[in-house]
Amino acid sequence: MNIVTLLSALIALFIEQFRPLAVARWVTGPLTAWTDFLEGKLNAGQYRQGVVAWMIGVMVPVVAVEILYLSALWFEPLGALLLSVLVLYLTMGLRQFSHFFTDIHLALRMGELDRARRLLSEWRQQSGDRLGSTEVARIAIEQALLSSHRHVYAPLFWFALLGPAGALLYRLTLFFSTRWGGGDEALFGRFGEFSRRAFAWVDWLPARISAAGFAVVGDFEDALYCWRTQADRWPERNSGVLLASGAGALGVRLGLPVDEGPESGDRPQLGLGEEADVDFLQSTIGLVWRTLVLGILLLVLLSVASWVGS
Template sequence: MIFEWFSATFLSLLGALILDRLIGEPKSWHPLIWFGKWVDSGRLQLQRPLTDCESTQKRAGVFAWGLAVIPWLIVLFISFSVLPSALSWLLSTLVLYFCIGWQSLREHAQAIAFPLAKKELVKARTAVGCIVSRDTDNLTNEDVAKAGIESVLENGSDAVFAPIFWFFIFGAPGVLVYRLANTLDAMWGYKTDELKYFGWFAARADDVLNFIPARLVVYTYALCGMLWGNGARARRCARQQSLYWKSPNAGPVMAAGAGALGVKLGGDAVYFGKKESRPILGEGRDPNADDVTRAVTLIDRGVIVWVVFIYVLI
């Protein structure tokens, strides 16, 4: 029985990855886009009448998180209880397909790398602005490449490997909870005056759910970086440099990826008009357009490694 479940899970994984590469991410009707609009509208309705008291805002944030996630989990469990096995397998495959962002990440990276290689800095700034929260108007070529690589490496963990991990562990319910939690963190997990208390739980939940996958991604990047002769450097950077990064999961992931690529990331960046001095991640030279493409290759190799490993495991 357990073997059959894991076999069906592996076939769903293959199906979702194939769908993602062939079709990509739906641009106008993606369920997560609708989910984001729905929860943000609900947040405004829930948060407006509240005081600015820290404890009140945190309790409201916990309640809002549960209200946004739990009903969809219940709907999924009910669907599995009434559907025949073949349709349950199809539903699992579709849930993972909508929760994974492999091809989308590739497309965003290419939209940065291609104009950057042609010295079309304005287009490259616009493209990188679609996937990062920092200010992009004054970025140099190296800054754009750095921002793009950081986003590719971090989102490779968040949008590709972590969904695969939770799907393999808990099936469709596991990846659904993870992806909704990750979306809520992306929307509410900022330390602005409006969200620093309300979004506290969303940020912590995402940290917890990403903790194990992020550590596995560190080893994945290091293993794949061995093809460039940078496996040991990737592990060393993740171990030493991530201690100084503000995010407990993004730090080791980006440090390992930078080490695997042999480039330097981090440094000063401007967020919402304020300059932040961030630690240096990685070792080697400053990045360029080719390194954005190499970051995508690192993700692609990692996906292959994970699929092979899961196949051998079952």
């Protein structure tokens, strides 16, 4: 941990709050073209081809950024700082998802259920026309907890560990897993299996650190209880850890069956306490921000300790 790491994180977070990134133009569009190119050239439905495509698509850019960063750190620290800020700006940010959550919160507060459903559907890329207000609130909270982890806490963790290459590794691994690992089974077959596994590996430790952060800044006892007793019930373990801890920290019940027609999946109960409602959306905002502040304080402490130790 060095001062460049801390300054980069603070500057990137500050810029992103006042100048949100046009994600579709600068991130989603180029990455979609990149994954489509690799998939078109290498996908024959075999596992080993998925491994090769993932290595080219993820590790080649990550290694290139790491070499560039280490060179800049050695010859020109200001260049290393600028590179770090740029990579963080492209790979993380609350504003990449917070507008959905804020608008859904406002729509539910105003009693505009249809608008809240429409916003949630746009956010999740999944129909929600049958959802009631409680279900909309519940799923919005789940999305906020997962998104805050995937777009803020986890990239920051890997950035603190490996520099800009770490943040890029997480973002690319997440995108490739979503694009290939969570895609059409008939189209991707075993080709997408490695990308799904890779994301589970890369996300294992950050998910538990984020869950611990939720517990520290929320209801600690209930968060740990839900984490210990409920996380295994969720279909995807890392997400289960995050949602169980977040639900316990908030004192709200998440999961539970919802009416989404044929898209409905296995949704066991997570958390304790009351049904989700519009007030819990406000509580979720507080939990997300307190967890971010805790993470920044830890970065400051680690930077100070590194500086004193040197």
